[in-house]
Structures are given as C-alpha cells and as structure tokens.
Amino acid sequence: MKEILREIGMIARSLDSISNIEFKEYDLTKGQYVYLVRIVESPGMIQEKLAEMIKVDRTTAARAIKKLELNGFIEKADDPANKKIKRLFPTERGKTVYPFIINEHEYSNKIALTGFSENEAETLYNLLLRVRKNIEKDWEFVKKGNKRSY
C-alpha cells in the first residue's frame, strides 16, 4: 500500500509545528491561528460550524475560541433571531494579524511546492480536495459515535 496518509501526517505536523513557533511572535498560542484565519475569512460563523470546518473536537474549538476572545483577536456576538448561537467576528486586532498569517502560509506553501510546475501544484490541490471530501464523511460519522466496519 502506498502510504499516502502517513505522508500527509508528516507534512501536517511539520507545518503546524512551524506555524506555532512562528506565530508566537504575534501572541498566538498553539493552534490558534487555525481558528483565526477562518473567522476572518468567514465572519459571523458559529463555533460548531468552525469546529466542523477545521475538523477538531467541539470542546477543543470552544476553548480555543474563548482564548482568542480573551486575547482580543475575536468577538462573540449574540444572534438577534437565535438565543442559542453566538456569531464569531474578528476584532481590529484579529484583522491586523491576519495578513501575517497569510504571508507565513504563502511562504510555507512556496517551500512545500519547491520544484513543482504550475500544473503539478494544480493537480495536487485537486487531488487533495477530493481526499478531504472523501475522508470528512468518515470523520463526521466516527465523531458522532458511529462505528465503521471494515
């Protein structure tokens, strides 16, 4: 078997590790950048959806978001029509940090794709998109307490 999943794990841990080290400079602690970029890009999202988008446990997301709020990167706003949900918005501080995150990501992206042609990069992206869509179904299934049979 071609160890595709293993390579993805190695790549993801490397990238996350690098980002966590580099973003300490902006007072973002471990894991926080992942949430912040998404909130800046999709303001008004609720944390349940954010957790699902990122593929992280709901309670982990809840605490990471709470900390982002505490540190002034984002704000929670009550919804006028729904008392249960809280919509997430970036603050000025959050919006200010965002370009630095993107810049770092662009650099890592460039490094990751060193030696790649435009075409190869495009191909990789499309294949990864398909893998992600395939696997997120199982993630949701298992996360909800269901058992895969194999």
Next chain:
Amino acid sequence: MKEILREIGMIARSLDSISNIEFKEYDLTKGQYVYLVRIVESPGMIQEKLAEMIKVDRTTAARAIKKLELNGFIEKADDPANKKIKRLFPTERGKTVYPFIINEHEYSNKIALTGFSENEAETLYNLLLRVRKNIEKDWEFVKKGNKRSY
C-alpha cells in the same frame, strides 16, 4: 493561492481523530499508534530518530514512548557500544496490535482514495512525497531554533 496546506491540515486532523477513536479498543491512547507502527517497522531505532521521522517534539516522543513501554507494547534495550542511546523494539503485544493498525490504515486509505484511479493515487503519492521532503527541511531548521526569513 491554492490552499494546499489547509487541505492537508483538515485531512490529517480527520484521519488522526478517527484513528485515535478506533484504537482505543486496543488500549492505545491518543497519538500512540503513530509511534508503534514505526517501531514495529524499524526495530532498533532510537527515540530521537523516531521523533524526527514522525515530526514531533523530542520530549513529546519521549513521553509517548515511555507510555508505550509502560503498557507493554514496546521495550527499550541498551546498546552494547553506546551507553547513551536506547534502542526501541516491539514486544509480542506490540507485534500483535500492529496488523490491526495497518488494517485500519488500509481502510482509511481506501476511503480517502474513493473515486481515484490507480494512476491518480500513484500521482498523489509521488507529489506528497516531494512536498514532505521539501517541508521537512524547514521543520528541522525552525525546530532547531533558526528563523526563516520571508
């Protein structure tokens, strides 16, 4: 920019989350399967190299390995020529659990590659291999305390 890294992050978190849930059945706690497969496949490795291979902090690896030993999945053996290092070997228990891990991985692999032709799967693997080799250089660089300039 094509968000290749973001897709990889989502895929990796999904897969890791699924595996962690599924391996509880074999008394493997969070993260342990990653180390165990490698020790079974490369017996005699030292933990420093294992951490580097997996792309995880040395101290995190140290504790994960200690726990694997404590739970009887692996053993540490002194090296006859080098008093500093300890070589890692799977125990019978470790070797027994290994096929279940591989089986799970194969299933996830199959799910991840649903709708892929043989050729597409091969292409993805080769592209990922190159990305991993590109990015692990930076990981080692940053992990050693160096600063990337961009």
Next chain:
DNA sequence: ACAAAAATGTTGCAAATGCAACAAAAATGC
C-alpha cells in the same frame, strides 16, 4: 401544541503536548 430529538454551548476531569532547562555520553576540533 407539545413531547421527543437534535443542535449548540459549557465545564470537569485526565491526558498529551511542547518549551526551557538540565544531565550525561559521544563526537569533533585542535
């Protein structure tokens, strides 16, 4: 309309993670 179910959010643990700081052995440079 109303009971049952689902969605959303939180908190209490227990465990994993990772940086800093240290210790000891081995490798390197002169």
Next chain:
DNA sequence: GCATTTTTGTTGCATTTGCAACATTTTTGT
C-alpha cells in the same frame, strides 16, 4: 589528549486536547 560542541535523554511546568456529562434552546414529528 583534552576542551568544546553535539547528541540523546529526562523532568518541571504551563497549556492544549478531548471525552463524558450536562444545560439550554431550537427543530422535528405527530
């Protein structure tokens, strides 16, 4: 040969992570 640097391993601490368990609101089914 010996001082210096590197490699390998550990421990202390603070933080993150995630499961279980709960509370509240919304949605669904009849």
